[in-house]
Amino acid sequence: MKKNRFLIVGAGFTGAVIAERLSKKQDCEIVIIDERNHIGGNCHTKRDDETGVMVHTYGPHIFNTDNRKVWEYINQFCEMVPFVNRVKTVYNGKVYSMPINLHTINQFFSKTFNPKEAQNFIETLGDKTITEPCNFEEQALKFIGKELYEAFFYGYTKKQWGCEPSELPASILKRLPVRFNYNDNYYNTQLQGIPRNGYTDIFEKMLDNPCIDVRLNTHFSYEGDTLDYDHIFYTGPIDAFFGYKYGRLSYRTVYFESNIVSGDYQGNPVINYADATVPYTRVHEHKHFTPWENHDKTIYFKEFSKETSEADIPYYPKRLSKDLEMLELYQNEVKKLTNFSFLGRLATYRYMDMHHVIGEALELMETDNYLRNETT
Structure with a gap:
């Protein structure tokens, strides 16, 4: 009986989960390729040579989910140390707690509200003239009013997305971004943590199987790389796969300026700058993501956002109206293909957290027929 041969394009969480599940469920041959010189995609971690600090190479990644199945799956490959992400925001020379909570409201307005008083007060701030918000700005103004919007959302959002918030869809701000208690946990999810030995260690364990052949610094070619495989799982940019025939989807990307100093730079893992x-x-100061470790020196990164060029790594899909129209054209092309699966953040042009990516890959491996060795 001939072994199934699979090609996986991309060694991030989507590709790693697919490879790990296939290798456990059937006798097959798996090739996983990635253009970068390391596994792990944007979740890659490594220790800084000078400080010894475990650095999240492409920005902070705190694992959080309400999906018990995903949590149990990832914990097979690591010790997930409980971690609460407490983000601060600097605005107009003062430091505030984020997300906006009871402490933020009382500090910003110089009040001593209890939860009910704060809720009633915020309701008076919302713009009652906006019934159906048409964009991000209107959604924020309807929820929290002009003062809080301009302080904590306008400047930060404009820097992050490179356009006026009024140009962004209202769906980005799906619900009221305010808590009427003193809970400053950045996430609402029940299961939160950071792997003790970093994320790269997880990928090394997931891909440690003799039937998995990892090839780094390898570019995917549709013409040359598909004929020898029974199925191809593609996790790269959907527009790149089709040679940008309908144009380039718009993304924001980030870049960093790093510095090393002695001691503690800012006393917190992440501080936003809203001005x-x-x-x-x-x-972000990465020694604070591993509070169980001690380091004499510290490394911190200033994060900048910009439009994605051809040489940049895409991070956040903008999903403006023109992008969604273009996306539909590419998705129609995908439907014409056989023996291909497009999944993950870039291949589906959706913003997805780690737990979403893992959950999607696990579900695909459970519900489809790739785990059945039917090739003879």
Whole structure:
């Protein structure tokens, strides 16, 4: 009986989960390729040579989910140390707690509200003239009013997305971004943590199987790389796969300026900078993501956002109306293909957190027929 041969394009979480599941469920041959010189995609971590700090190479990644199945799956490959992400925001020379909570409201307005008083007060701030918000700005104004919007959302959002918030869809701000208690946990999810030995260690364990052949610094070619495989799982940019025949989908990307100093730079893992006059969006200090470790020196990164060029790594899909129209054209092309699966953030042009990516890949491996060895 001939072994099934699979090609996986991309060694991030989507590709790694697919490879791991296939290798456990059937006798097959799996080739996983990635253009970068490392596994792990944007979740790649490594220790900084000078400080010894475990660095999240492409920005902070705190694993959080309500999906018990995903949590149990990832914990097979690591010790997930409980971690609560407490983000601060600097605006107009003062430090505030984020997301907006009871402490933020009382500090910003110099009040001593209890939860009910704060809720009633915020309701008076919302713009009652906006019934059906048409964009991000109107959605925020309807929820929290002009003062909080301009302080914590306008400048930060403009820097992050490179356009006026009024140009962004209202769906980006799906619900009221306010808590009427003193809970400053950045996430609402029940299961939160950071792997003790970093994320790269997880990928190494997931891909440690003799039937998995990892090839780095390898570019995918549709003409040359598909004939020898029974199925191809593609996790790269959907527009790149088709040679940008309908144009390039728009993304924002980020870049970093790093510095090393002695001691503790900012006393917190992440501090946002909401003022539009500050060129960077946030500063992350990575020693605070591993509070169980001790380091004499520290490394911190100023994070900047910009439009994605041909040489950049795409991070956040903008999903403006023109993008969605173009996306539909590419998705119609995907439907014409056989023996291909497009999944993950780039291949589906959706913003997805780690747990979403893992959950999608696990579901595909459970519900489809790739785990059945039917090739003879």
